[in-house]
Amino acid sequence: xxxxxxxxxxxxxxxxxxxxxxxxxxxxxxxxxxxxxxxxxxxxxxxxxxxxxxxxxxxxxxxxxxxxxxxxxxxxxxxxxxxxxxxxxxxxxxxxxxxxxxxxxxxxxxxxxxxxxxxxxxxxxxxxxxxxxxxxxxxxxxxxxxxxxxxxxxxxxxxxxxxxxxxxxxxxxxxxxxxxxxxxxxxxxxxxxxxxxxxxxxxxxxxxxxxxxxxxxxxxxxxxxxxxxxxxxxxxxxxxxxxxxxxxxxxxxxxxxxxxxxxxxxxxxxxxxxxxxxxxxxxxxxxxxxxxxxxxxxxxxxxxxxxxxxxxxxxxxxxxxxxxxxxxxxxxxxxxxxxxxxxxxxxxxxxxxxxxxxxxxxxxxxxxxxxxxxxxxxxxxxxxxxxxxxxxxxxxxxxxxxxxxxxxxxxxxxxxxxxxxxxxxxxxxxxx
DNA sequence: TCTGGGGTCCTAGGACCC
DNA sequence: TCTGGGGTCCTAGGACCC
Numbered sequence: 001x002x003x004x005x006x007x008x009x010x011x012x013x014x015x016x017x018x019x020x021x022x023x024x025x026x027x028x029x030x031x032x033x034x035x036x037x038x039x040x041x042x043x044x045x046x047x048x049x050x051x052x053x054x055x056x057x058x059x060x061x062x063x064x065x066x067x068x069x070x071x072x073x074x075x076x077x078x079x080x081x082x083x084x085x086x087x088x089x090x091x092x093x094x095x096x097x098x099x100x101x102x103x104x105x106x107x108x109x110x111x112x113x114x115x116x117x118x119x120x121x122x123x124x125x126x127x128x129x130x131x132x133x134x135x136x137x138x139x140x141x142x143x144x145x146x147x148x149x150x151x152x153x154x155x156x157x158x159x160x161x162x163x164x165x166x167x168x169x170x171x172x173x174x175x176x177x178x179x180x181x182x183x184x185x186x187x188x189x190x191x192x193x194x195x196x197x198x199x200x201x202x203x204x205x206x207x208x209x210x211x212x213x214x215x216x217x218x219x220x221x222x223x224x225x226x227x228x229x230x231x232x233x234x235x236x237x238x239x240x241x242x243x244x245x246x247x248x249x250x251x252x253x254x255x256x257x258x259x260x261x262x263x264x265x266x267x268x269x270x271x272x273x274x275x276x277x278x279x280x281x282x283x284x285x286x287x288x289x290x291x292x293x294x295x296x297x298x299x300x301x302x303x304x305x306x307x308x309x310x311x312x313x314x315x316x317x318x319x320x321x322x323x324x325x326x327x328x329x330x331x332x333x334x335x336x337x338x339x340x341x342x343x344x345x346x347x348x349x350x351x352x353x354x355x356x357x358x359x360x361x362x363x364x365x366x367x368x369x370x371x372x373x374x375x376x377x378x379x380x381x382x383x384x385x386x387x388x389x390x391x392x393x394x395x396x397x398x399x400x401x402x403x404x405x406x407x408x409x410x411x412x413x414x415x416x417x418x419x420x421x422x423x424x425x426x427x428x429x430x431x432x
Numbered sequence: 433t434c435t436g437g438g439g440t441c442c443t444a445g446g447a448c449c450c
Numbered sequence: 451t452c453t454g455g456g457g458t459c460c461t462a463g464g465a466c467c468c
Contacts, residue, residue: 032437035436052436053435055435097468166440304434
């Protein structure tokens with residue numbers, strides 16, 4: 001038995017905790033660079049704003065309908081997320097943190113009164129940190145996801161489902177007719193693991209609802225699609241195929257990529273940007289205790305500006321030996337960028353990806369006699385000191401020389417809210 | 433003028449080996 | 451003139467997730 005708990009309109013809800021005036025208003029949170037809407041309040045959804053809608057296309061709704069648009073504040077959301085997951089863990093013996101706003105709880109078979117317990121946890125989260133959540137409970141993760149949809153729909157679309165299912169829906173407790181009804185009401189594209197493409201192909205086979213999909217022969221799902229879809233079919237039938245992942249496996253690649261605040265044509269700001277990306281990526285790399293064997297740098301022009309000349313290049317730089325040293329990675333990133341750079345293009349985005357990750361174990365010295373790369377204890381001690389300083393005093397307190405964050409490649413974030421929960425200066429003040 | 437970022441897994445096809 | 455079969459590894463591309 002699994003439960004899935006997730007925060008409703010998570011980023012918007014985080015913002016509303018500290019600005020109650022945003023309640024009952026249409027609110028969106030924008031992606032980096034204030035590019036497009038990545039979270040919407042119910043009121044914003046009612047205005048017809050789609051997930052991913054470019055901001056410039058919905059900006060007029062500010063005057064027309066009082067839309068409030070905020071820059072993403074991931075520091076705030078990450079901290080609220082930690083608190084939410086901490087409270088959610090009380091629901092059962094095992095927890096998988098699936099994303100910033102969702103977690104699965106497993107091992108519920110031995111837990112008495114699961115539904116009531118889920119309601120109590122929801123209440124505790126709401127009282128404790130002010131976030132609204134919904135919980136779906138079922139025999140498999142895929143069905144728990146589905147139940148979670150039901151809990152949400154029952155709450156916000158009166159009449160769609162019985163009110164008892166609002167906020168917390170335990171599908172396993174529902175009578176069989178209701179279970180069938182739920183599967184029948186769910187479009188196949190809303191099933192976890194079925195995206196737009198596969199939904200379209202399934203529709204050609206006359207498979208349009210979750211119920212239809214659950215009745216597809218698993219072998220056919222495997223032959224005509226993939227083992228992934230076969231698992232989904234089985235999960236919809238109540239046969240668990242996707243286990244709980246208690247500990248996140250170490251990442252196999254680490255990326256840092258950004259769209260620029262304005263188009264870049266010159267080499268120096270590009271080098272500065274990728275140096276910065278390499279530095280950030282190196283921090284993430286060390287945080288999970290890994291080294292990387294190679295690094296990929298890319299840059300491209302805007303795919304949306306069809307009149308501009310197109311540019312899209314990448315270079316993979318092999319390191320002499322695996323490293324997690326900021327200086328080594330920054331140097332490699334710069335080299336890659338100099339290699340792919342061509343003048344005359346308006347570049348919109350660039351990034352660095354660390355590949356061939358392996359665990360940071362013992363020091364391994366180079367076989368090459370004249371390898372001048374600085375290695376060994378001194379360098380890793382320096383990295384450790386850098387990470388600690390930045391952790392204690394804030395990101396970017398110390399940084400590699402070429403990676404200073406000064407240029408106009410920096411992203412636009414014109415409507416960012418304060419770091420209410422992680423910076424003393426931003427602590428909200430309560431007035432009597 | 434203005435369109436995000438960071439991941440995973442699976443599959444097909446080619447290279448290579450015996 | 452005749453030209454196998456089975457396996458592994460790697461990569462690129464597609465699909466999905468939030």
